[in-house]
Amino acid sequence: MALFRLHLPPYASVLGLILFLLRDGILSGSGSPKLDTTGFVLPIATSRTLQAPTGWSGRFWGRTGCNFDDSSSTTCSTGDCGSGEMECNGTGAEPPATLAEFTLGISGSLDFYDVSLVDGYNLPMIVEGSGSCITTGCISDLNKNCPTELKAKSGLACRSACEAFGTPEYCCSGAYGSPDTCKPSMYSQVFKSACPKSYSYAYDDATSTFTCSDADYTITFCPILSSLKSSREPPPPEETGDVSGSGTEPSTETQQPIEEASLANSYFADMAIGESTRNSASFVLLYVILLPVTLIFLLDQLIALVTVKQ
Numbered sequence: 001m002a003l004f005r006l007h008l009p010p011y012a013s014v015l016g017l018i019l020f021l022l023r024d025g026i027l028s029g030s031g032s033p034k035l036d037t038t039g040f041v042l043p044i045a046t047s048r049t050l051q052a053p054t055g056w057s058g059r060f061w062g063r064t065g066c067n068f069d070d071s072s073s074t075t076c077s078t079g080d081c082g083s084g085e086m087e088c089n090g091t092g093a094e095p096p097a098t099l100a101e102f103t104l105g106i107s108g109s110l111d112f113y114d115v116s117l118v119d120g121y122n123l124p125m126i127v128e129g130s131g132s133c134i135t136t137g138c139i140s141d142l143n144k145n146c147p148t149e150l151k152a153k154s155g156l157a158c159r160s161a162c163e164a165f166g167t168p169e170y171c172c173s174g175a176y177g178s179p180d181t182c183k184p185s186m187y188s189q190v191f192k193s194a195c196p197k198s199y200s201y202a203y204d205d206a207t208s209t210f211t212c213s214d215a216d217y218t219i220t221f222c223p224i225l226s227s228l229k230s231s232r233e234p235p236p237p238e239e240t241g242d243v244s245g246s247g248t249e250p251s252t253e254t255q256q257p258i259e260e261a262s263l264a265n266s267y268f269a270d271m272a273i274g275e276s277t278r279n280s281a282s283f284v285l286l287y288v289i290l291l292p293v294t295l296i297f298l299l300d301q302l303i304a305l306v307t308v309k310q
Contacts, residue, residue: 001054002104002111003216007047009223025081025088026050029057029103038088039063039081042221057103061093062123062221065156078122078157096120096157098138100127100219110211116199117142117191120150122157126220133212138195139223147190160201161187172202179203 026038035050035058042048052058065077079097081088093099098121103112115127115137126137143151146158162171164187172182182203184192191200199208 002052002056004050004052004060004102005047005216005218006042006050006060007218007220008042008044009220010045025061025063025079025093027059027081027088027090027092029059032056032058034090038090039083039086041086052102052104055104055106059092059102060100060219061097062125063093064123078153093119095163096152096159097122098125100125100137102217105213108213110213111215112209112211113217114199114209115195115197116208117195118160118162118199118202118204120152120157120159120163121146121191122153123222126223128218128220129210129212129215130217131212131215133215133217134210136197136208136210137220137223138198140194142191142194145190145194147187150187160191161185162201170201179205 026035028034028038033053033056035052035056037050040048061079063076063079063081066080067075075084079093081091081093083089083091097119099116099119101114101116105111111129113127113129113136115125117138121138121142124137124139124141126135126139128135142158143155146155150159150161150164151157152159160170164170168174168176169182170185170187172178176182182201184201184204188201188204191198192204197208197210199205
């Protein structure tokens with residue numbers, strides 16, 4: 001059994017696609033038991049924990065720009081699963097979509113996990129395992145650096161070369177259906193350069209698949225501002241008892257006000273926190289400039305005073 005904590009942090013950048021809401025999609029693999037939900041809303045600065053049984057396999061992704069109409073059906077700008085409702089009910093994400101993929105081990109065997117851009121990219125995501133598990137994911141905004149021919153959804157997502165062109169050499173199919181014949185393309189190298197630990201094409205296993213055992217996992221969406229911090233911090237404490245996925249839990253992540261962050265980089269902040277090297281140099285320079293000017297002014301005033309008395 002493993003716990004999956006899905007998290008949208010404070011100050012998360014959702015790139016203007018949604019109003020502080022992320023709709024998660026979940027797809028269980030063939031033959032795997034379903035989790036207690038296949039889609040839900042994840043408000044900003046909240047988390048939701050799901051319990052997965054031993055041997056479960058499946059994937060998580062974020063749907064953005066989702067709209068409900070009067071008939072309660074929904075479509076999403078990116079990551080739509082086509083179900084027309086909040087629950088995806090066994091259907092996967094429409095590319096392009098960033099995917100977190102898992103295969104949990106059985107009876108103490110290893111878990112396998114990765115973050116994949118093989119189906120393209122729609123938002124940044126990281127996966128952190130408990131204990132000594134390696135953190136993986138993609139924190140770069142690939143939409144900003146997406147090649148023109150791969151741009152999708154009016155710039156809200158970035159397609160893979162396979163999705164964009166559909167040719168065997170990009171899709172690793174037909175004569176290119178093996179690791180020996182399907183090599184990284186210039187497009188997959190753009191993805192790999194931005195996100196070195198993520199899958200950039202179908203046979204990118206060596207640097208993109210990770211293993212761990214008896215772990216719980218945190219999947220953080222849109223970690224643009226918090227990623228460096230969260231990747232250094234220990235994972236959240238393991239929860240005990242029977243955990244359901246029926247609600248959200250408030251985030252306990254420490255929030256740093258934007259004003260404080262700005263202050264930390266300002267000249268006046270150095271004065272406040274005692275980093276005085278730059279201040280001392282500035283003071284000496286100011287002293288060197290003002291002292292002669294002041295002396296000349298005082299001398300001029302003294303001469304004028306003596307002249308008046310005479």
